[in-house]
Amino acid sequence: MVERDFRASYEQDGLPPRAGVVVVGAGITGCSIARELTRYTHDVVIVEKASDVAEGTSKANNAEVHSGIGEKSGTLKQRLNVRGNLLYDEFVKGLNVDFRRQGLLILVTPRTLHEISRKYMPAFLQRLITTRLIPRLIVKSGNKKGIPWLRIVDTEEIYRMEPNITRDAVAGVHDRTYGLVSPYKLTIALAEHAVLNGATLLLGTTVTGIRVEDGQVKAVETHRGEIETGIVVNAAGVYADEVADMAGAGGFKIRGRKGATLIFDREATREYVRGSVSEFRLTGRRKARSKGGGVMPTLEGNLQLGPTALEVDDKEDTSISAEEINEIFERFHYLLPDFPRESVISMFSGVRAASDSEDFIIEASDKVKGFVNVAGMQSPGLASAPAVAEMVMQILHDLGVPRVKRAYYKNTRPAPKIFADCDRNEQERLLQEDPGHGHIVCRCEQVTEADVVNAIHRIVPATTMDAVKRRTRAGMGRCQGGFCTPRVSEILARELGIKRIDVTKKGPGSNLFVGEAKSPAEKPVIATGCEGCRDDT
Numbered sequence: 069m070v071e072r073d074f075r076a077s078y079e080q081d082g083l084p085p086r087a088g089v090v091v092v093g094a095g096i097t098g099c100s101i102a103r104e105l106t107r108y109t110h111d112v113v114i115v116e117k118a119s120d121v122a123e124g125t126s127k128a129n130n131a132e133v134h135s136g137i138g139e140k141s142g143t144l145k146q147r148l149n150v151r152g153n154l155l156y157d158e159f160v161k162g163l164n165v166d167f168r169r170q171g172l173l174i175l176v177t178p179r180t181l182h183e184i185s186r187k188y189m190p191a192f193l194q195r196l197i198t199t200r201l202i203p204r205l206i207v208k209s210g211n212k213k214g215i216p217w218l219r220i221v222d223t224e225e226i227y228r229m230e231p232n233i234t235r236d237a238v239a240g241v242h243d244r245t246y247g248l249v250s251p252y253k254l255t256i257a258l259a260e261h262a263v264l265n266g267a268t269l270l271l272g273t274t275v276t277g278i279r280v281e282d283g284q285v286k287a288v289e290t291h292r293g294e295i296e297t298g299i300v301v302n303a304a305g306v307y308a309d310e311v312a313d314m315a316g317a318g319g320f321k322i323r324g325r326k327g328a329t330l331i332f333d334r335e336a337t338r339e340y341v342r343g344s345v346s347e348f349r350l351t352g353r354r355k356a357r358s359k360g361g362g363v364m365p366t367l368e369g370n371l372q373l374g375p376t377a378l379e380v381d382d383k384e385d386t387s388i389s390a391e392e393i394n395e396i397f398e399r400f401h402y403l404l405p406d407f408p409r410e411s412v413i414s415m416f417s418g419v420r421a422a423s424d425s426e427d428f429i430i431e432a433s434d435k436v437k438g439f440v441n442v443a444g445m446q447s448p449g450l451a452s453a454p455a456v457a458e459m460v461m462q463i464l465h466d467l468g469v470p471r472v473k474r475a476y477y478k479n480t481r482p483a484p485k486i487f488a489d490c491d492r493n494e495q496e497r498l499l500q501e502d503p504g505h506g507h508i509v510c511r512c513e514q515v516t517e518a519d520v521v522n523a524i525h526r527i528v529p530a531t532t533m534d535a536v537k538r539r540t541r542a543g544m545g546r547c548q549g550g551f552c553t554p555r556v557s558e559i560l561a562r563e564l565g566i567k568r569i570d571v572t573k574k575g576p577g578s579n580l581f582v583g584e585a586k587s588p589a590e591k592p593v594i595a596t597g598c599e600g601c602r603d604d605t
């Protein structure tokens with residue numbers, strides 16, 4: 069195969085006139101499917117309206133590769149979550165992305181029971197139920213769902229595992245299948261791997277219509293023109309209902325359900341928990357709306373508390389109110405009573421794509437041939453991604469995508485070398501190769517100028533502040549970009565050949581700067597606008 073200069077494409081590049089398969093949406097769902105598709109065909113186009121991949125819900129979640137224990141038996145979500153989790157090691161192979169099965173401790177506390185039970189049930193019965201019955205039921209139901217490695221742990225072991233945990237815990241279950249991954253790094257890696265294997269990624273390209281003739285998909289219409297195709301995979305997240313309606317292949321509604329999470333300073337909270345901790349609660353309605361959340365470290369070492377679950381009319385509503393922050397502390401601080409609340413450095417919220425049935429909708433449309441819905445991908449969409457891609461491939465084979473794997477498939481996606489993640493020897497070597505590693509631009513996360521430049525020139529390039537942040541961590545530390553924002557924006561302008569005033573946080577309409585001003589020394593300086601600058605990490 070002739071090598072070509074694979075890169076994501078932008079506004080200035082032309083649209084490919086046709087494609088074998090068009091995937092709408094470059095979140096974890098669309099990128100997993102596109103990467104899987106490239107094992108069989110290079111004729112894949114991914115269309116994404118944002119200026120980077122993972123700009124939707126895939127950047128704003130808790131990074132948990134759940135085992136499936138929290139999902140209702142018999143649902144598609146539950147099946148794909150259990151299978152997805154078990155496929156994860158294979159899924160990330162060759163991507164050079166960290167994935168750690170670090171385990172989840174599910175605590176049973178007096179709060180596990182309903183308030184009413186606590187009020188009226190005799191104490192000895194409450195104790196029997198919480199210490200004996202519930203842990204056994206959790207393990208039994210998990211095993212029935214196909215989850216291996218679940219184990220009841222007593223309080224002595226709980227406190228040995230997690231010395232800072234609430235002394236209210238009466239029993240627990242350890243779920244060793246549970247893992248952590250960086251959702252945006254994984255999405256970026258999948259997109260890069262797909263592009264390396266011949267897929268075309270169109271960023272900044274909004275799907276505005278689907279042309280259907282005689283009940284068959286004919287083309288995807290975008291604000292930049294049309295791409296002829298016979299197969300469309302609709303992985304448009306919270307907008308999947310609208311994209312399905314464009315084709316006449318809808319009939320379902322996606323509601324937005326916001327979840328807010330607090331992030332804590334790594335240095336202050338590093339010692340507080342070793343793995344993730346959640347509390348098992350029989351809270352009926354709430355349980356149906358989210359898995360309940362808890363205390364979760366990230367792979368980088370920060371702690372997260374959350375998330376909440378709030379129905380929202382606006383699918384772009386990623387605001388966080390004082391009530392939501394209080395709710396997080398009320399629900400989760402209880403698990404770690406001595407935890408330093410004041411060490412919060414940031415917060416974010418993401419919007420879950422909830423379908424009417426609360427389940428995933430993954431099927432070829434029976435109204436429009438060639439149109440495949442992958443909708444209602446709320447949690448555990450990240451954990452299920454490998455199994456979702458596998459299931460969608462079966463559907464696509466039935467629609468005519470070749471079943472034979474390509475001979476020239478590249479198994480590996482080379483990882484960018486991040487200076488701070490390297491050992492001393494490697495840092496010396498990197499410094500000699502590129503003196504740009506001698507300039508630290510983000511003090512908190514020790515990100516170098518060369519790290520930023522490399523991110524800007526990857527095959528899926530970082531062209532905004534947020535895109536640089538997701539790839540390098542510049543701006544994710546304690547000062548949240550206070551020090552590095554001017555420097556990173558300067559490097560972005562220089563490397564992209566644009567004016568500094570045109571550098572954005574996350575694409576058109578999110579400019580960082582409001583204009584040029586004169587400093588007292590008569591040197592032009594640029595004033596920073598801060599609206600929306602700190603809404604996520």
Ligand SMILES: Cc1cc2nc3c(=O)[nH]c(=O)nc-3n(C[C@H](O)[C@H](O)[C@H](O)COP(=O)(O)OP(=O)(O)OC[C@H]3O[C@@H](n4cnc5c(N)ncnc54)[C@H](O)[C@@H]3O)c2cc1C
Pocket residue numbers: 092093094095096097098115116117118121122123124125126127128129130131132133134273274275276303304305306307311325326327328375417418419420445446447448449450451452
């Ligand atoms: C607070 C919170 C915590 C969560 N925690 C977890 C967790 O720990 N573990 C887990 O497994 N899951 C978790 N989830 C769920 C998980 O984040 C989602 O299931 C997953 O990210 C969905 O990915 P997606 O690709 O389907 O959607 P998205 O990431 O939203 O991607 C859809 C993409 O489609 C694009 N798009 C939409 N319309 C168009 C159009 N017309 N033209 C072109 N592009 C378009 C969007 O810009 C977007 O990039 C969480 C979710 C939330 C909100």
